[in-house]
Amino acid sequence: xxxxxxxxxxxxxxxxGGTVAHELAAMASAGVRVLVLEQGARIRDDExxxxxxxxxxxxxxxxxxxxxxxxxxxxxADGTMTLAFGRAYGGSTVVYTGTSIIAPERVIRRWxxxxxxxxxxxxxxxxxxxxxHVHLQPPExxxxxxxxxxxxxxxxxxxxxxxxxxxxxxxxSSLCNLGCPNLAKxxxxxxxxxxxxxxxxxxxxxxxxxxxxERAVIVRIAAKRPGERGEPSEWAPGEYRVRAxxxxxxxxxxxxxxxxxxxxxxxxxxxxxxxxxxxxxHILVGEHERPITNDVGHPKSFYLDRAAEERYILETCMYFxxxxxxxxxxxxxxxxxxxxxFPRLQMILVLACDRAVRGNRIxxxxxGRPVVHYRFTREVIDALVRATRASARIFxxxxxxxxxxxxxxxxxxxxxxxxxxxxxxxxxxxxxxxxSVSAAHLMGGCGMGRGPADSVTDAWGRVHGTPWLRVADxxxxxxxxxxxxYLTVMALADRAAEAIxxxxxxxxxxxxxxxx
Amino acid sequence: MDPxxxxxxxxxxxxxxxxxxxxxxxxxxGWADVERIIESALAARPPALRRQLVALILFLELRPVLRxxxxxxxxxxxxxxxxLRRVQDSRLLLLRRGFWGLRTLVFMGYYTRPAAxxxxxxxxxxxxxxAR
Numbered sequence: 345x346x347x348x349x350x351x352x353x354x355x356x357x358x359x360x361g362g363t364v365a366h367e368l369a370a371m372a373s374a375g376v377r378v379l380v381l382e383q384g385a386r387i388r389d390d391e392x393x394x395x396x397x398x399x400x401x402x403x404x405x406x407x408x409x410x411x412x413x414x415x416x417x418x419x420x421a422d423g424t425m426t427l428a429f430g431r432a433y434g435g436s437t438v439v440y441t442g443t444s445i446i447a448p449e450r451v452i453r454r455w456x457x458x459x460x461x462x463x464x465x466x467x468x469x470x471x472x473x474x475x476x477h478v479h480l481q482p483p484e485x486x487x488x489x490x491x492x493x494x495x496x497x498x499x500x501x502x503x504x505x506x507x508x509x510x511x512x513x514x515x516x517s518s519l520c521n522l523g524c525p526n527l528a529k530x531x532x533x534x535x536x537x538x539x540x541x542x543x544x545x546x547x548x549x550x551x552x553x554x555x556x557x558e559r560a561v562i563v564r565i566a567a568k569r570p571g572e573r574g575e576p577s578e579w580a581p582g583e584y585r586v587r588a589x590x591x592x593x594x595x596x597x598x599x600x601x602x603x604x605x606x607x608x609x610x611x612x613x614x615x616x617x618x619x620x621x622x623x624x625x626h627i628l629v630g631e632h633e634r635p636i637t638n639d640v641g642h643p644k645s646f647y648l649d650r651a652a653e654e655r656y657i658l659e660t661c662m663y664f665x666x667x668x669x670x671x672x673x674x675x676x677x678x679x680x681x682x683x684x685x686f687p688r689l690q691m692i693l694v695l696a697c698d699r700a701v702r703g704n705r706i707x708x709x710x711x712g713r714p715v716v717h718y719r720f721t722r723e724v725i726d727a728l729v730r731a732t733r734a735s736a737r738i739f740x741x742x743x744x745x746x747x748x749x750x751x752x753x754x755x756x757x758x759x760x761x762x763x764x765x766x767x768x769x770x771x772x773x774x775x776x777x778x779x780s781v782s783a784a785h786l787m788g789g790c791g792m793g794r795g796p797a798d799s800v801t802d803a804w805g806r807v808h809g810t811p812w813l814r815v816a817d818x819x820x821x822x823x824x825x826x827x828x829x830y831l832t833v834m835a836l837a838d839r840a841a842e843a844i845x846x847x848x849x850x851x852x853x854x855x856x857x858x859x860x
Numbered sequence: 861m862d863p864x865x866x867x868x869x870x871x872x873x874x875x876x877x878x879x880x881x882x883x884x885x886x887x888x889x890g891w892a893d894v895e896r897i898i899e900s901a902l903a904a905r906p907p908a909l910r911r912q913l914v915a916l917i918l919f920l921e922l923r924p925v926l927r928x929x930x931x932x933x934x935x936x937x938x939x940x941x942x943x944l945r946r947v948q949d950s951r952l953l954l955l956r957r958g959f960w961g962l963r964t965l966v967f968m969g970y971y972t973r974p975a976a977x978x979x980x981x982x983x984x985x986x987x988x989x990x991a992r
Contacts, residue, residue, distance in 0.1 A: 398977070
């Protein structure tokens with residue numbers, strides 16, 4: 345097996361790994377050897393979706409395959425929910441919409457992690473808001489899909505809030521979830537990783553971390569297949585043992601938990617893989633009488649935060665034809681009629697704020713592949729139903745003539761039934777396996793806490809009992825964050841990097857001077 | 861890798877046209893596109909999943925025999941819809957999620973074709989507002 349030697353190895357290049365890489369860039373400039381391993385490919389600037397691509401059969405599926413694990417359709421163990429997580433240079437920051445929200449104080453307080461204060465999370469989040477050019481889109485760039493959401497909320501007396509987003513030069517392609525074709529989204533692939541590489545951090549793509557050994561990572565470099573998007577790996581295909589004084593795991597909730605589990609850490613860390621949450625979500629559509637602008641403009645500009653009171657969040661959204669078709673319940677002529685109304689569709693994503701409960705966890709199968717066990721609790725189903733009812737009211741208040749609600753039977757609700765929303769949308773129609781539920785906010789598995797009995801790491805991402813091993817991603821969340829998570833991931837990764845800088849002299853010896 | 865759909869192609873097409881009625885008007889090139897997209901997605905999935913899909917398609921072909929005395933492919937469109945609706949609402953999670961997977965593949969094959977995007981009026985373009 346090939347052997348390579350580094351001081352610090354970071355596994356993953358998304359919001360967590362990319363942040364740590366950037367924060368350690370000064371050390372790299374000073375001669376510390378820092379390596380980032382990314383399982384996905386480095387997509388070239390000219391490989392994002394083009395107008396011609398969209399005229400090519402299967403383009404949506406092909407780029408989803410390049411950017412997501414299992415093309416965005418990773419199934420939970422019982423097959424009732426799909427999980428979407430990125431796998432590319434930049435991780436999930438390549439495929440999110442760039443919505444940048446600071447974790448609420450009540451959430452950090454409820455997490456009750458000793459040494460983690462909301463003020464610190466907020467301060468670090470603001471640092472990344474500035475670094476990532478987070479701002480509000482000007483009104484003239486908001487499409488009708490978003491403006492109708494605001495209008496519906498206003499007519500109901502609810503206050504929709506505008507999402508700050510991290511774009512620079514957004515042209516409104518609406519294709520954010522397939523990677524920004526205009527390089528506008530300020531993910532780690534645009535901001536932190538290039539800066540880190542300029543400072544001397546090495547990034548190796550198509551590099552799958554198979555397992556962690558004592559101060560080493562076993563890595564498999566995959567060859568680029570014919571026709572695949574992305575650059576070939578920086579290293580020759582094959583297996584490598586990468587030795588390092590510090591190993592930082594930042595492969596996302598599922599990737600990090602699975603890697604540590606198949607490396608045997610579960611034997612002394614009983615909480616490893618536990619506490620998985622994901623904000624289970626539905627897509628709802630309302631049909632208007634006239635065409636609206638929906639497939640142009642940033643898709644996710646507003647939200648209604650009812651997490652504290654009713655355990656749900658509503659967000660504007662707009663998806664591609666296949667994703668939309670998959671998320672509408674049913675099939676046949678009614679389904680087709682709704683798809684053919686695409687130019688008249690308003691869309692809302694409803695997210696339930698789930699809680700870490702016993703049984704919802706990440707394990708690995710005999711081959712070491714991740715398996716996510718997730719059961720919809722009564723609380724989650726009720727939250728989705730409340731969110732669906734609220735969305736239906738928003739659609740109708742905004743002028744929709746009919747609404748498609750997954751938790752209604754039949755799922756189409758006509759305007760003259762608007763006064764029967766509570767009756768039509770009911771938990772008894774929430775039938776897992778029939779209706780589409782998906783999640784993209786994957787959290788937990790390596791939660792922070794006091795010690796091995798209640799957690800996997802401390803408040804700085806140090807794995808209990810293994811000083812050279814760190815975690816720096818959404819797997820650190822001890823429970824759901826109840827808002828789009830990437831900024832909180834960056835704040836926690838920033839803390840993990842600070843702890844690494846502080847501990848580096850002790851862990852790396854004479855190669856690193858003690859911090860002043 | 862051996863194609864999954866070719867051994868069960870007539871049944872698959874009968875199922876697909878029940879799920880997306882517009883698929884009935886596809887010509888042979890159109891069907892080839894749909895099936896190529898699905899085969900490509902399946903190629904990256906575990907072999908067990910591909911076997912399960914074929915088993916499900918064969919099961920759906922035979923399921924109506926008890927109720928209607930005919931195979932799925934021999935039923936009229938209304939009865940085909942009724943058969944699939946019962947599967948979709950089955951008390952067995954295994955059946956519900958199996959059908960959900962099948963319909964997802966059919967939607968992927970049908971709706972990731974540019975012709976389908978044009979049919980439904982989907983106009984997203986990387987140039988965004990400038991393209992309007």
